[in-house]
Amino acid sequence: GAVVSQHPSRVICKSGTSVKIECRSLDFQATTMFWYRQFPKQSLMLMATSNEGSKATYEQGVEKDKFLINHASLTLSTLTVTSAHPEDSSFYICSARDLRGGIETQYFGPGTRLLVL
Amino acid sequence: KQEVTQIPAALSVPEGENLVLNCSFTDSAIYNLQWFRQDPGKGLTSLLLIQSSQREQTSGRLNASLDKSSGRSTLYIAASQPGDSATYLCAVLRSNYQLIWGAGTKLIIKP
Numbered sequence: 001g002a003v004v005s006q007h008p009s010r011v012i013c014k015s016g017t018s019v020k021i022e023c024r025s026l027d028f029q030a031t032t033m034f035w036y037r038q039f040p041k042q043s044l045m046l047m048a049t050s051n052e053g054s055k056a057t058y059e060q061g062v063e064k065d066k067f068l069i070n071h072a073s074l075t076l077s078t079l080t081v082t083s084a085h086p087e088d089s090s091f092y093i094c095s096a097r098d099l100r101g102g103i104e105t106q107y108f109g110p111g112t113r114l115l116v117l
Numbered sequence: 118k119q120e121v122t123q124i125p126a127a128l129s130v131p132e133g134e135n136l137v138l139n140c141s142f143t144d145s146a147i148y149n150l151q152w153f154r155q156d157p158g159k160g161l162t163s164l165l166l167i168q169s170s171q172r173e174q175t176s177g178r179l180n181a182s183l184d185k186s187s188g189r190s191t192l193y194i195a196a197s198q199p200g201d202s203a204t205y206l207c208a209v210l211r212s213n214y215q216l217i218w219g220a221g222t223k224l225i226i227k228p
Contacts, residue, residue: 034216043206043220093161095216103168105149106216108161 004096006109021079021112023094029074030096038091050077084116119144123219138192138222140207145185148210152192155204197226
């Protein structure tokens with residue numbers, strides 16, 4: 001299987017600061033990456049679809065100015081939580097779409113736990 | 118609108134028992150269905166992926182089945198072990214390549 005990394009794995013920040021999370025596909029090129037968030041005891045929720053070289057597509061209810069997504073290369077997408085507040089504390093997971101061999105699948109990063117104080 | 122439901126929400130069984138986790142989905146137009154495992158505070162581990170043309174997949178003590186016509190998938194775990202304790206998530210991949218997730222089944226295997 002393919003490998004997707006996320007950095008950092010855990011971050012604690014003060015309210016009002018911005019936090020950048022990186023998602024990298026290490027051994028394949030991903031034209032599409034996805035960002036999810038998960039609140040405790042709840043399922044994952046898709047936040048946005050990140051397409052290389054174009055603007056991200058956000059799900060309903062997700063503020064694009066709050067969660068900035070940049071997919072500048074075929075192996076890297078970044079999610080920036082701007083002016084973070086305690087309610088943004090969550091587990092953020094990215095995935096990368098893999099189309100090699102004509103089979104559609106997604107590989108997931110290990111997640112980033114964000115705690116906003 | 119695709120919805121994915123997992124039943125039960127929580128399950129506790131003694132070690133050594135065989136068990137079945139259920140996943141149902143409302144729209145049969147899917148690319149594939151995946152089962153994942155999530156340990157507390159950790160990321161996801163992909164367990165099994167079943168393509169829409171397949172009926173089942175096996176990996177070790179795990180067997181996943183897919184019945185698209187009825188909108189159901191099951192994850193069978195044989196000879197359960199305490200290390201199997203985790204939350205198990207199923208997700209279907211729609212034709213627009215977005216994953217729709219179930220809420221998960223929290224499994225506890227008692228030693």
